[in-house]
Amino acid sequence: MNPKDITSKNLGRRSAAPTATVVRVAGPEDLLAYIPYRLGFEPAESVVAVSLTGPRQRVGLVARVDLADLRLRQPDDPDGPDGAATARWLTDHVVADGADRAVVVLYTATDPTVPSGAARRAVDLLRARLERRLPGTEAWLVAPTGFRALDCADPTCCPAEGRPLSVLKSSRVAAHMVLEGRTVAGTREERYALRAAPEHARTQARRAAARWTDTYRRLLNGTRFSDGGGPVDRTTPAGRAEQRQGAAFGPRAVEAHALRAERELGDWGAESLDLWRSAMRVAGDVRPGQPLTLSPVDLGKIGAALADIPVRDAVLLSLAPGTEEAALRTARRQTDGDTDTATGAVMARIVDPEQGVPPDEAITRAARHVLEAVVTHVPRNRRAPAYVLLALIAWWRGDGGLAAERVSDTLGVDPGYRLALLLRGAIAGGVPPGWVRREQGSRQGPLGGEPGPEEVAAV
Numbered sequence: 001m002n003p004k005d006i007t008s009k010n011l012g013r014r015s016a017a018p019t020a021t022v023v024r025v026a027g028p029e030d031l032l033a034y035i036p037y038r039l040g041f042e043p044a045e046s047v048v049a050v051s052l053t054g055p056r057q058r059v060g061l062v063a064r065v066d067l068a069d070l071r072l073r074q075p076d077d078p079d080g081p082d083g084a085a086t087a088r089w090l091t092d093h094v095v096a097d098g099a100d101r102a103v104v105v106l107y108t109a110t111d112p113t114v115p116s117g118a119a120r121r122a123v124d125l126l127r128a129r130l131e132r133r134l135p136g137t138e139a140w141l142v143a144p145t146g147f148r149a150l151d152c153a154d155p156t157c158c159p160a161e162g163r164p165l166s167v168l169k170s171s172r173v174a175a176h177m178v179l180e181g182r183t184v185a186g187t188r189e190e191r192y193a194l195r196a197a198p199e200h201a202r203t204q205a206r207r208a209a210a211r212w213t214d215t216y217r218r219l220l221n222g223t224r225f226s227d228g229g230g231p232v233d234r235t236t237p238a239g240r241a242e243q244r245q246g247a248a249f250g251p252r253a254v255e256a257h258a259l260r261a262e263r264e265l266g267d268w269g270a271e272s273l274d275l276w277r278s279a280m281r282v283a284g285d286v287r288p289g290q291p292l293t294l295s296p297v298d299l300g301k302i303g304a305a306l307a308d309i310p311v312r313d314a315v316l317l318s319l320a321p322g323t324e325e326a327a328l329r330t331a332r333r334q335t336d337g338d339t340d341t342a343t344g345a346v347m348a349r350i351v352d353p354e355q356g357v358p359p360d361e362a363i364t365r366a367a368r369h370v371l372e373a374v375v376t377h378v379p380r381n382r383r384a385p386a387y388v389l390l391a392l393i394a395w396w397r398g399d400g401g402l403a404a405e406r407v408s409d410t411l412g413v414d415p416g417y418r419l420a421l422l423l424r425g426a427i428a429g430g431v432p433p434g435w436v437r438r439e440q441g442s443r444q445g446p447l448g449g450e451p452g453p454e455e456v457a458a459v
Helices: 028-039 083-096 118-133 172-179 188-192 199-221 237-284 296-305 309-317 324-331 337-351 361-377 384-396 400-413 418-428 434-442
Strands: 005-007 021-025 046-053 058-066 101-107 138-143 146-149 454-458
Touching (some): 028 046, 028 058, 028 101, 028 146, 028 172, 046 083, 046 118, 058 083, 188 400, 199 361, 237 296, 237 309, 237 324, 296 361, 309 324, 309 337, 309 384, 361 384, 384 418, 400 418
Parallel strands (some): 021 454
Antiparallel strands (some): 005 058, 046 058, 046 101, 138 146
16 A cells, blocks of 8 residues: 555645635536646656535545555455555545545546456446445546546536646646746646755765764763763773873763763754754745745754754744744753653643644744755755654644655664654554644534634535
């Protein structure tokens, strides 16, 4: 099964997007035009399931799977795709989303009228499963020649080659998305790809990251922190020097040296966080469509600093407004009850269905740009922390497809990265962020009935 491209319905508090608008889906043309913008790319050889909820038929879950994932398991291939399980999995999530109706869209360049063809078998398998729970499930076809209702036999409304795709490109929803600055990549790979920075910029970032890491290790090894130092290795020059220092100056001098190193390590964390905040300010001032220019040296240092868990957690804290002091104390390793409480509150905003809120779009958009810049500048072995923060932001926004891709990127660098493993479990289990689960529970939309950042309703 390939549950990569799943997006939760994007509803939220008006405070998350003061200029929120309502997008009306007046018919199948608008819905078909909306799906690529929701996924971020043009589906190909895929089946997409869409849930419609409530009296206004709001577009909820949008989930895409490859046609191959809906192929029935063959007796001679026990480890191959299990189409029945995939169809059941998709149906369970559509129903769990509170759907009153479902729409299935087949994207293929093959002839779907051939009963024995892979495309037809795939869409029939999923539609049959959905039909048991949601009678009246519609099926549509989008092909290179056009779009039509899959089983419509009336050539006046559904010619064999379909209606022109230009109808979708010129729909009201497509026009709205263009005005909002939304774009659609030609392929899934294009959507998720992060293009490497120029070689000279990557060289600067790599060297800066190495120097910043060397400073970090030197300071850490001089502290009493549990992740620093350890028994002195007297076979090395540094170990023999430390042994001589202890013998010459006594335990008090060694203790003073450790305290000074801890203060300097705290300053290193604070400076790292300041580099992050400076980059965020620059990214926040960039308008949509404008290039973001950040110092490769600063990006290299940020990439190196994110490998330090306190700095990474400070950056995570900074994704929520009002956490400046707690983030700074965390970066300095000055954790206490207050910082623990602040960290718990931020995580509750992300995951808790009672306290969960949509992400602040301005903050998370800037953070995404900075983290992507880090990824495109630093060597691959340094990318895991930036990848996992990108995954967390995407999941918080309800973009399961992008979150799954960045989790995969993280685990490709570090297979044991704990936060990535936790996120992978949530995505594979179809667990949405807290604010989406709250909306699913209430079934009443955003507070006061106001539209969120993007409310899409079929009318």
